[in-house]
Amino acid sequence: MSHSTVVTSAPKQNLWEGGRSPYNVSYGKIMMWFFLLSDALTFGALLISYGTTRFFSAVWPDPNEVFKAFPFMHGQNLPLLFVSLMTFILIMSSVTMVLAVHAGHYNDKKSVAKWLLWTIIGGICFLACQAWEWTHLHGEIGGLWGTFTDPATPTSSFSHFFNKDIAGHVLSTQPGMAMQSTHNFFNYFFTITGFHGGHVTSGVVFNILILVNTVNGVYERRGHYEMIEKIGLYWHFVDLVWVFVFTCFYLL
Amino acid sequence: MSAHHNTDSIQHLYEGDQSKLYSGVMAHHSDINSSESKTQIKKIWKVFWILLVITVVEVGMGMFFSHSISKAVINFLFLALTLLKAGYIVAIFMHLGDEFKGFIASVLIPLVLFVWFIIAFLADGFFWLRMNNSSPSREQIENVAHSTKK
Incomplete structure (x- = not known):
């Protein structure tokens, strides 16, 4: 099965003269792709402005120091473990989604419903993890956006977010600069993961709608x-964005 | 090769309700237990394992090597692995690899803008880093960090 074997019954005509889809893709799917393209530019803008801010800051919080908590493991130092779990959940839900799309190609109603249900469960698990992480950080920093603006904030309330070997000097000589970085770090973190979480939420809603329809x-x-394919594209895009958010916030 | 392109003449179906097109396409696949279907499912799970292994490697690098290897090298590796993961998701999970070349190009070419965005904004960030006289430069910080380690 390859494209070159497409047999045209009509006399040879230009692909672009109308009457057919030159790319063999339906209108709805093309529009979903171009919506995702515009959404990619939005996420890109957020991540690049984050990158710029981080680049012009002399010091920056260390993800290994900020993200080291895990539910029910209080006080233990487990850097990156929880976010790895979240990443695993999202990749897993992407697999169940692609299996639902696959079942749709075969008109297998029962399998479509089964895999969509698993995708929804995965999405909800991811959102629950994110809710826990936000609550945990809220408790730790005493707010969400707009924290670390008071000049009287003691250095001890943000110094533990930094790697002492790299930022120790700035923390002792120019703590205000480290505080500004902490402020920027959390503002970007909540904006970008919040925007992504909003996408996951609407994705779960769409998945529930198509499950009901199925x-x-x-x-x-x-x-x-085909509707499963279109929502599937959206869902995979959400996973795709997470791959970049994961790299920018937790790894780099 | 691809799961959702048919090989028959379908031109007439593009006139009017395009959804008929897909009912024609889907008619090719009747049995989800066929060997063709099973090969595709196998491929999906293979990509899952690839993505999982890449993520585990990334986390391992982040946990154990983020301060022992040069920052530039490790960041390059992180970005390369991220793009590899993104490629698998887009090509296999989103089936972009199965589309016509022209369509792949119309989706991917606008993303080239990101190359310019990243260069422009990093240049801007570099400018501000230098403009801010009160801030020590990154080299100064690293020098201090090195000297305090010794």
Whole structure:
């Protein structure tokens, strides 16, 4: 099965003269791709401005120091473990989504419903993890956006977010600069993970809608499961963005 | 090769309700237990394992090597692995690899803008780093960090 074997019944005509889709993709799917492209530029703008701010800051909080907590493991030093779990959950839900799309190609209603349900569960687990992480950070820094603005803030309330070997000198000589970095770090963190979390939330809602439609036989009557493909594209995009958020916030 | 392109003449289906197009396409696949279907499912799980291994490697690097290897080298590795993961997700999970070349190009070419964005904004960040006289330069910080370690 390859594109070169497409047989054209009509006399040879220009692909672009109308009457057919030159790329063999339906309108809805093309529009989903271009929506995702614009969304990628939005996320890109957020991540690049984060990168710029980080680049012009002399010191920056160390992710290994900021993200080292895990639920029910209070006081233990477990850097990056929780976010790895979140990443695993999201990759897993991407796999179940692609399996739902695959089942849709075969008009297998039961499998589509099964894999969509798992995708929804994965999405909800991810959101629960994010809620826990935000709550934990809220407790630790005493707020979400706009924290670390008071000049009287003692250095001890943010110094533990830094790697002492690299930032120790700045922390002791210019603590205000380290505080400004901490402020920027958390503002970007909550904005970008919040924007991503909003995408996950709407993705879960879309998944629930198409699950209901699948179970009610809407797509079976329509004769195809293209809607699963379109929502699937959105869901994979959310996973894709997380790959970049994960790198920018937790690894670099 | 691809799961969702048909090989028959379908031109007439593009006129009017395009959804008919897909009912025609889907008719090719009747049995989810066919060997063709099973090969595709195998491929999906293979990509899952690749993504998982890459993530584990990244986390391992972040935990154990982030301060022992040069920052530039490790960041380059992180970005390369991230782009590799993104490539697998887009090509296999989002089936972009199965589309026509022209369509792949129309999705990917606008992303080239990011190259310019990143260069421009890093240059801007560099400018501000130098402008801010009260801030020590990054080299100064690293020198101090090195001397205090010794």
